Amino acid sequence: MGHPQRRRAWWLVALGPILVAGVAWTAVPAAQPAPTAPAHAVVLVTLDGTRWQDLFGGPDLDILRSVSGKTPVEETDTYKRFWAATPDARRAKVMPFLWSRLVAKEGAILGNRQAGSRMQVVNRHRFSYPGYSELLTGAAHDDVITSNDNRRYPFLTVLEWLRADLRLPKSGVGVFGSWETFRFIGEREEGAVTINAGYQDFDHPDPEMRTLSALQHLAPSGFHGARHDVYTFRFGLTHLQTARPRLLYLAFDETDDWAHQKRYDLVFDALHRTDRQIEQLWTWLQNDAEYRGRTTLVLTVDHGRGRLPADWSDHGDSTSGAEETWVGCFGATVTARGEQRETPPMTTSQVASTVAQVLGRDFRAAVPAAAPPIPMCIGAR
Template identity: 40%
Template sequence: MRRIFPFSIALMVCFITSLSMAQEASSMKVVLITLDGLRWQELFSGADPLLINHEEYVSDTTALKKRFWRDSPQERRELLFPFLWKEVSKMGQIHGNRHLGSKVDLTNTKWFSYPGYNEILSGKADDSRIDSNDKINNPNTTILEIANKDQRYKGKVAAFGSWDVFPYIINEERSGVPVNAGFELAIGNDLTAGEKFLNELQPTVPSPWSTVRLDAFTHNYALEHMKKNHPELVYIAYGETDDFAHEGHYDAYLKSANTTDSFIKTLWDFTQQDPFYKDHTVFIISTDHGRGAIDLKTWTGHGSKVKDAGSVWLILFGSGIKADGEVSTNEQLHSNQIAPTIAKILELQKISTAMVGKPLPIFKE
């Protein structure tokens, strides 16, 4: 028998280790993000010329216009979303500018949060069973649950949300997906210094709402978890934009949208510096519903009786995504295509047969 010398064994070990690391690094990761109730009008045109001058909705018009107002919609949207329009528009795709013929719509007819999130996450509307925002466990299986029950991704899925209904939307109990939402703290025996600080800080910072925490906590809990545990599918649901809009605070709505843009940039920059995520991660960003636009009074609300509240938008960028920029061709996309697209990216489509939507044709050939 041929003798294998220690040096040869060492080479073999190095080769196998390198091959294993390469195979692990080649697997795709997905970061799914939603901004609750953010209108397509602000995404594509920036500050609304009527609302920004409306004293009922803005406490200091002069200060707000200095920060977010310019004469052209293109300049205004870059002020509001600098990362999305200066960077993402060059490397990814932005769908939903209805002025250019690009339409993204909900298929559910409810046009409020729980039905919208169910559609995004399960790949289908369920108007007969998901017809309220009540805290009931979702009877549908989300893409998060599908991934978490696949041996390749088990324990590598996580969700973070500002709204305290997300544990029910994701059905944390049945799915096994860890959900940090509402005013929950980070748990575990290996908390990072950042998580410990957030756990101490969150109870001392009052939120304007009883069911929704400030997005800074959601964002930083998610970022700390990504740094420590490297989930391969992570969902982050920011909520402030919807709640500020409901209260008629257009200035706070704009400022929150602008802050969330910086949060998304921070997440993207982290994934491009971390070897686990770099060049193997796709970002998908959307919203659960639109809101009123025709009547100034309706911008604060949404639902089936509010015209335009079923009109949404969709952003994709990252590894393998075609750099189409702002889509200006006639198209009709739907929110129920998001989960099937994630299933395709993670190679889970064979076990996602309950989804109605079809994967988006967004990949480089």
């Protein structure tokens, strides 16, 4: 914790530079800016295998052309809906809420390599289980986690650690995933936190949830072990509204599923739908007395994909570019700085400590091997 007299009180930060100038600010060494006051809650959202190129720039014409067959690219739905002259205009069509509200007004995002901002996984496998494990445990476990199999490993996740450290009830940490393997990825100790993932019934008294819970089994996605994201979103939002967790994790999957099918068009449809869901989530948070202004949203990804028409649908240790990731942080603990340019390199292994630090907790006290928090997400530069 350091010396108490050198820490900035939250109210000094909140009152801004008038009080801070010449009083507390000067006592803090410039190289180690203190983080902002902790948030009450954190919502982590992942968009499986979403390429930074697509997130920051919208559709790539060469890739779109390569998957459009005999249809001229200008006549595709993807072009008509999402094409524009500049990357900024394209991405705002794909994810209008993310860009025009969250990035513009509520926080910051990094990972656009065109803007000199880099983030990557440190695991060498570059597929989902190793990626999510890195993201939730703070480090790669390359020699142990070598497949996407439904297996549990002996590495503490920040999810179960926060539940214990904050003495929360089991419902206080909720994980809602489209992919069934999150039942294993989310915790080393079975039953430590609330997890609902894959085609799993959501046990909730709300009549609409009972209907949706039954319906998910009757509306299969066709993807192995992964239900449609809409069920994940609706169950997760309902858990937020009724169980009122301090940590909610929504793990969406369709972006990766459609990419593997080489459906570049449906990747963008999925991103667009997810943007609407993030808007719904954010709007609810900002209209609730407990969460309003006291919640940080962390939006990130488990791996990248190839860069070219020949390999954009793929990822793995032999796909160049599959290590490239990105992260956005918005809300309570984040200074609104928009898109970050020319940043020091970041890693996905930093997300675990970041999630903890948003709530004012030091994950590295429990897991010294975990990478440090991402400064952008906790108010520091």
